Amino acid sequence: MDAALGASARFAPGPCARLVVKTGSSLLVDGAGAVRRDWLASVVADVAARRASGQQIVIVSSGAIALGARRLDLEKGGRASLEDAQAAAAVGQVALSAVWEALLSDAGLTMAQVLLTLGDLEDRRRYLNVSATIERLLALGAVPVLNENDTVATSEIRFGDNDRLAARAAQAAGAQGVVLLSDVDGLYTANPQRDPAATLVAEVLTLTPEIEAMADGGSGSGLGSGGMAAKLAAARIAGAAGIHLAIADGRVAHPLARFATTGRGTVFVAGEGARAKKAWLAGRLTVHGTLSVDAGAVAALRRGKSLLAAGVTGVEGRFVRGDVVAIAGPEGIVARGLAAYDAGDAARIKGLRNDVQGAALGYAPRAAVVHADHLVLV
Numbered sequence: 001m002d003a004a005l006g007a008s009a010r011f012a013p014g015p016c017a018r019l020v021v022k023t024g025s026s027l028l029v030d031g032a033g034a035v036r037r038d039w040l041a042s043v044v045a046d047v048a049a050r051r052a053s054g055q056q057i058v059i060v061s062s063g064a065i066a067l068g069a070r071r072l073d074l075e076k077g078g079r080a081s082l083e084d085a086q087a088a089a090a091v092g093q094v095a096l097s098a099v100w101e102a103l104l105s106d107a108g109l110t111m112a113q114v115l116l117t118l119g120d121l122e123d124r125r126r127y128l129n130v131s132a133t134i135e136r137l138l139a140l141g142a143v144p145v146l147n148e149n150d151t152v153a154t155s156e157i158r159f160g161d162n163d164r165l166a167a168r169a170a171q172a173a174g175a176q177g178v179v180l181l182s183d184v185d186g187l188y189t190a191n192p193q194r195d196p197a198a199t200l201v202a203e204v205l206t207l208t209p210e211i212e213a214m215a216d217g218g219s220g221s222g223l224g225s226g227g228m229a230a231k232l233a234a235a236r237i238a239g240a241a242g243i244h245l246a247i248a249d250g251r252v253a254h255p256l257a258r259f260a261t262t263g264r265g266t267v268f269v270a271g272e273g274a275r276a277k278k279a280w281l282a283g284r285l286t287v288h289g290t291l292s293v294d295a296g297a298v299a300a301l302r303r304g305k306s307l308l309a310a311g312v313t314g315v316e317g318r319f320v321r322g323d324v325v326a327i328a329g330p331e332g333i334v335a336r337g338l339a340a341y342d343a344g345d346a347a348r349i350k351g352l353r354n355d356v357q358g359a360a361l362g363y364a365p366r367a368a369v370v371h372a373d374h375l376v377l378v
């Protein structure tokens with residue numbers, strides 16, 4: 001849809017109505033374990049400027065473990081063991097939230113803290129809940145600040161790095177772009193610390209094995225757990241859902257404004273949005289049921305709207321909230337999406353307008369039977 005755009009323009013407020021910005025531990029926390037408050041204030045100023053120009057921003061912030069390690073006097077930045085990291089995160093997350101809250105509120109913005117585990121985005125129902133909560137927070141004008149819930153996440157079910165968390169959260173948030181602010185300015189053809197001939201790769205259209213080979217594992221700073229391999233994994237996850245991802249230099253003040261003007265960094269260009277999203281939805285899960293809808297609903301879906309209960313004429317199959325369902329109009333299947341209701345509740349509200357659904361359900365109805373963000377036309 002935006003193939004003609006320059007690399008950094010894909011993250012501009014117009015083409016990218018909703019952006020996820022991730023800040024790494026080594027940018028947020030200095031060598032002595034204290035928050036780099038002036039730098040963070042410059043990021044918040046950039047966020048406020050983007051918000052004022054109409055872009056919705058979701059922040060993914062690392063730094064809990066690094067901040068907590070200093071307060072608990074733990075060695076190796078709190079990463080000597082999983083127990084240390086979990087204890088450090090419990091202490092550091094409080095400090096991390098406090099600084100974001102203070103700076104965002106100074107800029108006239110309301111912070112919302114969202115702590116996630118991998119399971120919250122893997123489980124279909126919880127995925128929809130996370131998605132709906134972020135949607136609501138953004139609609140209310142808040143700035144969600146996400147981090148992994150390191151204190152309770154166990155080793156097998158951890159993201160482990162916030163790069164991949166940012167990419168997965170971007171899918172759940174319905175974002176079009178992710179900017180990973182990093183302690184490097186992008187992907188190089190080889191590790192620039194070891195190879196002086198290495199050059200910055202400005203744009204990646206396809207993640208080939210050659211591109212993968214350019215990354216080496218581990219975090220450069222030792223403070224976070226990211227590293228280039230995690231960033232490429234994040235680019236793959238984002239790209240599969242039609243979301244562009246950029247690695248941009250976070251070592252400078254006002255890094256978002258700087259990236260917008262210089263374009264310096266690496267942009268991983270996602271495939272054509274709708275097609276990639278469709279492939280992701282199609283590849284994710286099998287269809288568990290069918291919602292029959294009237295011609296008016298088909299027309300609304302084609303205009304990019306959500307499927308409302310009023311347009312549903314029939315419910316078939318056994319599905320639970322979060323399962324993929326087919327949507328069939330009078331002429332056949334027109335779309336596929338994630339059901340916001342179990343089959344039973346969908347049947348209870350079929351044909352009903354929003355104001356009478358609560359009485360049929362016994363609880364406050366959701367915005368749609370299949371939300372536009374979780375739906376693809378086929």
Ligand code: GLU
Pocket residue numbers: 025061062063064065066089147148150160161162163223224225226
């Ligand atoms: N969630 C971790 C923290 O807040 C950071 C993970 C990462 O380094 O990417 O400390």
